[in-house]
Amino acid sequence: MRGFLASSTGVTCAAALALPLAPPAAANTTTTSSSAPPVTSPTARPETYAPGGTQSLPLAPLARDRAPGAAEQGLPRRDVRHFSLVGVVWDNPATELHGRVEVRTRATATGAWSGWRELETHNADHAADPGTPESTSGRVRGATAPLWVGESDGVEVRVRAADAPAAARTAPAAPRLPTGLRLELVDPGEDTPPPANRARTRAAQPAVLPALPARQKTKPHAGPRPRITTRRGWGADEKLRQKGFVYTKKVKAAFVHHSDTGNNYRCSQAPSVIRGIYRYHVRSMGWRDLGYNFLVDKCGNIYEGRAGGVSKPVLGAHTLGFNSNSMGIAVLGTYSSKKPSSAALKAIARLTAWKVGLYGMNPRGKTYLKSGGGNLYPKGRKVRLNVISGHRDGFATNCPGKKLYAKLGTARAKAAAYQGR
Numbered sequence: 001m002r003g004f005l006a007s008s009t010g011v012t013c014a015a016a017l018a019l020p021l022a023p024p025a026a027a028n029t030t031t032t033s034s035s036a037p038p039v040t041s042p043t044a045r046p047e048t049y050a051p052g053g054t055q056s057l058p059l060a061p062l063a064r065d066r067a068p069g070a071a072e073q074g075l076p077r078r079d080v081r082h083f084s085l086v087g088v089v090w091d092n093p094a095t096e097l098h099g100r101v102e103v104r105t106r107a108t109a110t111g112a113w114s115g116w117r118e119l120e121t122h123n124a125d126h127a128a129d130p131g132t133p134e135s136t137s138g139r140v141r142g143a144t145a146p147l148w149v150g151e152s153d154g155v156e157v158r159v160r161a162a163d164a165p166a167a168a169r170t171a172p173a174a175p176r177l178p179t180g181l182r183l184e185l186v187d188p189g190e191d192t193p194p195p196a197n198r199a200r201t202r203a204a205q206p207a208v209l210p211a212l213p214a215r216q217k218t219k220p221h222a223g224p225r226p227r228i229t230t231r232r233g234w235g236a237d238e239k240l241r242q243k244g245f246v247y248t249k250k251v252k253a254a255f256v257h258h259s260d261t262g263n264n265y266r267c268s269q270a271p272s273v274i275r276g277i278y279r280y281h282v283r284s285m286g287w288r289d290l291g292y293n294f295l296v297d298k299c300g301n302i303y304e305g306r307a308g309g310v311s312k313p314v315l316g317a318h319t320l321g322f323n324s325n326s327m328g329i330a331v332l333g334t335y336s337s338k339k340p341s342s343a344a345l346k347a348i349a350r351l352t353a354w355k356v357g358l359y360g361m362n363p364r365g366k367t368y369l370k371s372g373g374g375n376l377y378p379k380g381r382k383v384r385l386n387v388i389s390g391h392r393d394g395f396a397t398n399c400p401g402k403k404l405y406a407k408l409g410t411a412r413a414k415a416a417a418y419q420g421r
Helices: 195-204 267-284 342-355 408-418
Strands: 053-058 072-090 099-107 117-119 147-161 182-187 253-258 294-296 302-304 326-331 366-370 382-386 388-390
Touching: 053 072, 053 267, 072 099, 072 117, 072 267, 117 147, 147 182, 147 267, 182 267, 253 342, 267 302, 294 342, 302 342, 326 342, 342 408, 382 388, 388 408
Parallel strands: 253 326, 253 388, 294 326
Antiparallel strands: 053 182, 072 147, 072 182, 099 117, 099 147, 294 302, 366 382
């Protein structure tokens, strides 16, 4: 996927925020040393394997240039512990990766290697708003969008810096990559919380919130609450995220995203995909919690995202500059060239009809939000937006993909109908 920053460089839609419990690749993550020799047998398996965790592998120059930020870096084909989601991170979140990141993986079920698949490198548009405590924690990393590859046990990666534009070439020096490049291999783990926090989450939250009728007397235009799989339902490990919750005042708008993790998943795997994204956001990128408020799979199932209560105005990290008084909904998949399913669109409509209806908003209407700063609107400007907007309406990006963005009008109409308008 390629979008357009102010400089016409693409950005995407994989969420961001700050302040995890520990710095990335530190406690509670599994780091594989780059000095360890690779296993040579294509069928080798580690002797011990515990589901859930992250292997963080430093990349090394692939050419003679050994200086930091060398223009071509990677990792040769090697055997690793099981993982299902992959991404690349680097030290400074303010540094952009201008270049190409590609990975190959080996499926555990067949032993077959995939072809080269590209990771979206522009992924900074889902951060906390500039200047907030979350964005200035010092723990956030730059990162590609994550890619869901399914259960795998082998990997190869190559990162190449883009050639500098001719007009910008003032010296023969090669273009550089960000420092501290690391390959993150995420195992989403099992679908139940660890024993240490299982009793607490079971007492506090059911696995699924059933659909409820609209409260027509008190909220004449609030749609019925749809069925929602809670964090307990998709197996969130609540020890990963930062403790406590952060709220905004209300929910005046919903921003629709795609996760840009690819479409190669079954709906039965959606909880695993979400656990992988959650772990990548918090442990690999240094975010406070999963950035989206809700997620939707291609079968129309709705999932609770950032913790704090599905009916409350939880402050997310989904649309840089417009996280206040809004919520973010991510459709699992990549919709730049693939059309979203009718079930996913229906889920967006049902969810927004209920959630924005709690705050008296018309899904077909307009609202004003104050920009927190971004590449489209300066900080402090009041911007008129659709109540149901795409990510690209608040930030110069291709997200939620051309095909999904084109269907937002349908989602608005359906949501209004669910509200009885």
